Amino acid sequence: MNENELKSIERYFNKFNEDAASFNEFEANDFIKLLKNNNRNDDAIEVGNTFLQMAPSLKGYINQYGYALYNKFINIDDEKIKEKENLFFDILEDILNICKQEKYSPVEPAINRAIKYALSQTPINYDLMIKMLNKLDIKLLSDKPFVNKEGKEFESFKERYFRLKVRALFETKQYKACVECANQALATPLKWHYNALQWIKYYRGCALLELKEYDEANREFISLHSRIKGVNFYEVLYKTNVTVGKTKEANAYLLYEFFEKGYSFQQLPLYQRLNEAVENNGNELLIKVVHSFVKTLCDENQKECPLTIDEKYQGKDSSTLYDEMYDLIMSHLDSLVVRKSGKVVYYNEQNQFGNISVYDHDPIFFRQADFAYDEEVERNERVNYTVLPTYDTKKQRLTEKAILITIDDSDYDFINR
Numbered sequence: 001m002n003e004n005e006l007k008s009i010e011r012y013f014n015k016f017n018e019d020a021a022s023f024n025e026f027e028a029n030d031f032i033k034l035l036k037n038n039n040r041n042d043d044a045i046e047v048g049n050t051f052l053q054m055a056p057s058l059k060g061y062i063n064q065y066g067y068a069l070y071n072k073f074i075n076i077d078d079e080k081i082k083e084k085e086n087l088f089f090d091i092l093e094d095i096l097n098i099c100k101q102e103k104y105s106p107v108e109p110a111i112n113r114a115i116k117y118a119l120s121q122t123p124i125n126y127d128l129m130i131k132m133l134n135k136l137d138i139k140l141l142s143d144k145p146f147v148n149k150e151g152k153e154f155e156s157f158k159e160r161y162f163r164l165k166v167r168a169l170f171e172t173k174q175y176k177a178c179v180e181c182a183n184q185a186l187a188t189p190l191k192w193h194y195n196a197l198q199w200i201k202y203y204r205g206c207a208l209l210e211l212k213e214y215d216e217a218n219r220e221f222i223s224l225h226s227r228i229k230g231v232n233f234y235e236v237l238y239k240t241n242v243t244v245g246k247t248k249e250a251n252a253y254l255l256y257e258f259f260e261k262g263y264s265f266q267q268l269p270l271y272q273r274l275n276e277a278v279e280n281n282g283n284e285l286l287i288k289v290v291h292s293f294v295k296t297l298c299d300e301n302q303k304e305c306p307l308t309i310d311e312k313y314q315g316k317d318s319s320t321l322y323d324e325m326y327d328l329i330m331s332h333l334d335s336l337v338v339r340k341s342g343k344v345v346y347y348n349e350q351n352q353f354g355n356i357s358v359y360d361h362d363p364i365f366f367r368q369a370d371f372a373y374d375e376e377v378e379r380n381e382r383v384n385y386t387v388l389p390t391y392d393t394k395k396q397r398l399t400e401k402a403i404l405i406t407i408d409d410s411d412y413d414f415i416n417r
Contacts, residue, residue: 044068
């Protein structure tokens with residue numbers, strides 16, 4: 001505290017003790033601001049309480065008084081909040097009752113502290129989060145991104161509001177409200193940062209799934225594929241399609257994930273889904289090899305597994321069984337997924353992608369890496385493939401690509417070749 005501030009506080013206290021009601025707007029605001037800024041929050045609160053009672057016409061000091069309450073009772077550690085939780089929320093309500101949601105007001109910081117407290121609880125207190133978010137007027141929240149000292153941008157308050165509320169509504173099973181809030185977010189012109197928008201779309205899709213709006217949920221998940229770390233959209237889309245009885249469409253996502261991920265114990269959940277798919281399919285050859293592979297893999301990694309190893313596959317390690325399982329699955333694709341035939345009409349050898357002609361349809365895109373056995377690609381070669389819905393981020397629309405591609409040798413002349 002400098003000498004001038006000290007003198008001002010002394011002068012204000014003398015006037016305050018003589019007649020608190022004699023303060024004008026500037027003096028009242030300046031008095032409490034000086035006390036607050038010099039960490040004299042108790043004095044600032046006492047003066048503010050007195051002004052409320054004795055000078056009800058004064059309004060200019062309210063935010064400074066609210067911040068003094070915030071500093072003493074709200075902006076504290078989680079443990080201290082937990083010790084006196086009722087007091088914390090009583091003071092929070094006091095702040096909301098006397099202060100408006102505006103610039104330089106403690107309303108948003110106070111609510112944000114309560115939200116942070118809700119997020120820190122185990123499990124997260126989503127009901128409290130919704131209660132706090134509902135106290136905010138979305139129209140008054142800033143849509144300007146936060147910028148740190150290095151010039152790096154982070155989400156705005158408005159982005160954060162939508163991201164948290166959509167998630168909280170989903171977690172509390174308010175699915176219709178979740179979709180409505182997500183739609184409001186999508187209709188709001190914002191510069192989105194990081195994955196905030198993707199998470200909003202993800203929870204929207206999950207809520208649509210719960211509301212049995214399967215087609216729209218499926219489209220949402222396709223558009224998000226590989227765009228959110230930590231969410232396996234192959235699994236999400238597999239389960240979404242299984243739910244509505246689209247078994248072969250579901251298997252397309254499952255087998256493409258199997259094709260891409262390869263052999264690893266870390267992929268055990270994938271192999272367990274594969275086991276579920278072949279059991280539902282009923283092909284005994286596939287069931288035996290998948291059972292044997294999963295059981296062997298678990299045994300090698302000391303993990304319990306209720307499956308058994310077929311006599312044919314006894315004594316083989318999981319790596320060998322994986323190769324045999326892969327070959328058997330690729331030779332039975334017709335029973336697991338929808339297969340189509342076409343001819344390679346274009347191929348860019350340098351970039352290793354091209355197009356396959358489709359009867360009565362635009363050519364379908366493919367990558368050489370999606371050939372089941374990494375074959376060399378030649379123009380005019382006939383191939384079999386499965387269609388996988390994808391999303392074109394540049395054109396912002398759903399599209400398709402060919403996967404699990406195999407050479408069609410059904411009319412190949414092995415004798416005269």
